[in-house]
Amino acid sequence: MAKLNCNGQTIREINSSIRKCISVGESVAVESPGARHNLGVALLGSGEVTFQGSVGYYCGGLMDGATIRIRGNAGWGLAESMLxxxxxxxxxAGNSAGAAIRGGTLVVQGDSGARTGVSMKNGLIIVTGSCGYMSGFMGQGGKMIICGDAAEALGDSMYETVCFVGGKIADLGNDAIVVDITNEDRAFLDASLRKHLPNTMLKNLPNGDNFKKVVSGKKLWNFDKSDWKTWEQAL
Amino acid sequence: MGTGSLIIMAKSGIESKTLQKSGTFSSRVIDDIQTKAASGIYRMRGYGTLRERHWATFDDLTFLPCSLTRIPLEGYREKCETKTVLGGRFAEQPIKLDIPIMITGMSWGALSYNAKVALAKGASQIGSSNTTGDGGMLDAERENSRTLIYEVLPSRYGINVHHMRMSDGIELTIGQGAKPGTGGLLLESKVSDEIAQKRELPIGVDQRSPARHPDMLGPDDMTIKIEELREATDWRVPIFVKLGASRVYDDVKLAAKAGADVVVVDGMEGGTGASPAIMQEHTGIPTLAAVCEARTALEDMGLYGTVQLIISGGIRDGVDVAKAMALGADAVYIGTAALIALNCNRPIYIEDYKKLDTEPHFCHYCHTGRCPVGVTTQDPELMERLPVDEAAERVTNLLRAMTLEIQMLARACGKSDAHHLEPEDMAALTAEASAICRVPLAGTRRVWGSSNT
Structure with missing residues (x-):
């Protein structure tokens, strides 16, 4: 595994070095990331990069294919627009983790901030802790698994994103509804958690039977003057 | 004659055929109230503001060609440069255009496939650029664009780093002149199978795009976002920031401080495929005012000439472009004018205008998806009415004619480069235009509102 120390290097130099490794499928350990912004942006390739510390905004933004591990915390917009x-x-993770992702998997092994999964189009987001308000806002597709609690306005104005919540839901957003969880959902949840989380974490998390499933009620998909009660907050 | 007079005349048996309409409750207002009373929702439509223009516009300025104080260039012979370079502040490959008129971002969805491809071809044939819009990039758009600007919008529909890296510039869109502070709108009839798939939405929804970016809020975040976009494109292409014209002076300063190479300011006359009508009529400031505020902002920062300024919103001809350039714009975007060149509001297929309760020159029904001339529709039969190559030729012709108009005015003002046009080449025809543009009122030596005159 290649090693790279961020000290004394510009973001451009750091990313350039990371990309060289990723493009040929090589793994790289990045030391002293210093919570700097825009680390590991637009990584196009199959290699793996490990940040040995916290990262700032937009880490892993606009990436396609790589694996990023962050041994610390992450700022806003983690993995945004990932393909x-x-x-x-x-x-x-800070606010807007997984914003607008179109594929891939984002795993937050702690809590994540407001608007987690906002405008996500596809892909999978797993948060082992809790997520902030308006998570899943305008989600168009993909799945979000929140093992802990979800703050206010969960799943507001969603299209086809499906949110699973293992803890408490403070409040559902506009047009978000709780529906029955199916056997298929349970199997998906158990398989996803087993696949993406270490065994040491699994024993403390709810199993598939204990999740609530939140989807769009589809009442805001098309303007409908006859249902004013639903629309008064959304027009 | 007042209503009281009519009553007296009626009582006295004197017949009168004088009808008087309320100045407050005009026909338009009555129609608006009764439409809302029936629907229970605000009105939505496309096209842009329909208001009569009582505010200062480019028409309130006139050029002062050379006579004895300055020497003109030969109008039909001598060279007048129109080449335009955008984005040299930080980008390694600035955009180089042959003309200062560019095609603004309009989505595939709002526009038909044929319209998008025709705009790309038409612009490329004369060395101009095209912009993607809210819905991602079309392969045919890239193939047919000499210079393609990739828009990054709050919705992030179809966002794709590979497309971004294939582009010649990136436009981070904060707002739009027709409806600053709101997101896009694409009504059910236009969210076809193809459009839904491209945007990753359910088929047939009334798609309302977000007003804010999902992963940034204020200008500090935007500074980091701009760096992210540069990293994603290896600092190669220019980054534009597009603003709807509202608090232009402050917004332009913030965009420039955040690191934009180019700032785009879209005035209230700008068009849209669909929006609540009130946003089009009652938000934002006019394009003329916007260009003046934007220039002042860049001058006050010492960045005028370093950060390029693109102006858009209701630009109709080469005269508007020349005036915008004289006031400080490096280039302009056109949108509605380009659609009109494609055939928008052309008096053909009259029966289909009638089905929309309208007629040519009055149509603003882009939001319905029933565009009679195949420009703003997803209906394959309607789209066939817009053959790509012929439509592209008309766009090229319009851009060529507008460029000739710019050169004509510039030469008459003694300029060998259209970018040398300056405020001193113009006089204001109204006190308002004088005050806004800081150009003397014709017939005086005064700049209205200036403290030292």
Whole structure:
């Protein structure tokens, strides 16, 4: 595994070095990331990069195919607009983690901030802790698994994103509804958690039977003047 | 004659055929109230503001060609440069255009496939650029664009790093002149199978795009976002920041401080495929005012000439472009004018205008998806009415004619480069235009509102 120390290097130099490794499928350990912004942006390839500390905004943004592991916390917009790949944060993630992702998997092994999964189009987001308000806002597709609690306005104005919540839901957003969980969902939850989380974490998490499933009620998909009660907050 | 007079005349048996309409409750207002009373929702439509223009516009300025104080260039002979370079502040490969008129971002969804491809071809044939819009990039758009600007919008529909890296510039869109502070709108009839798939939405929804970016809020976040976009494109292409014209002076300063190479300011006359009508009529400031505020902002930062300024919103001809350039714009975007060149509001297929309760020159029904001329529709039969190559030729012709108009005015003002046009080449025809543009009122030596005159 290649090693790279961020001290004394610009973001451009750091990313350039990371990309050289990723493009040929090589793994790289990045030391002293210093919570700097835009680390590991637009990584196109199958290699793996490990940040040995916290990262700032937009880490893993616009990536396609790589694997990123963060041994620390992450700032806003983690993995935003990811097409494919895997991002694992061993700490917490700031606001808008997984914003607008179109594929891939984001795993937050702690809590994640407001608007987690906002405008996500596809892919999978797993948060082992709790998530902030308006998570799943305008989600268009993909799945989000929140093992802990979800703050206010969960799943507001969603299209086809499916949210699973293992803890308490403070409040559902506009047009978000809780529906029965199916056997298929349970199997998906158990398989996803087993696949993406270490065994040491699994024993403390709810199993598939204990999740609530939140989807769109589809009442805001088309303007409908006859249902004013639903629309008064959404027009 | 007042209503009281009519009553007296009626009582006295004197017949009168004088009808008087309320100045407050005009026909338009009555129609608006009764439509809302029936629907229970605000009105939505496309096209842009329909208001009569009582505010200062480019028409309130006139050029002062050379006579004795300055020497003109030969109008039909001598060279007048129109080449335009955008984005040299930080980008390694600035955009180089042959003309200062560019095609603005309009989505595949709002526009038909044929319209998008025709705009790309039409712009490329004369060395101009095209912009993607809210819905991602079309392969045919890339193939047919000499210079393609990739828009990054709050919705992030179809966001794709590979497309971004294939582009010649990136436009981070914060707002739009027709409806600053709101997101896009694409009604059910236009969310076809193809459009839904491209945007990753259910088929047939009334798609309302977000007003804010999902992963940034204020200008500090945007500074980091701009760096992210540069990293994603290896610092190669220019980053534009597009603003709807509202608090232009402050917004332009913030965009420039955040690291934009180019700032785009879209005035209230700008068009849209669909939006609540009130947003089009009652939000934002006019394009003329916007260009003046934007220039002042860049000058006050010492960045005028370093950060390029693109102006858009209701630009109709080369005269508007020349005036915008004289006031400080490096280039302009056109949208509605380009659609009109494609055939928008052309008097053909009259029966289909009638089905929309309208007629040519009055149509603003882009939001319905029933565009009679195949420009703003996803209906394959309607789209066939817009053959790509012929439509592209008309776009090229319009851009060529507008460029000739710019050169004509520039040469008459003694300029060998259209970018050398300056405020001193113009006089204001109204006190308002004088005050806004800081150009003397014709017939005086005064700049209205200036403290030292």
């Amino acid at each position: 494919d790949g895997q991002v694992i944060v061993e700490g917490n």
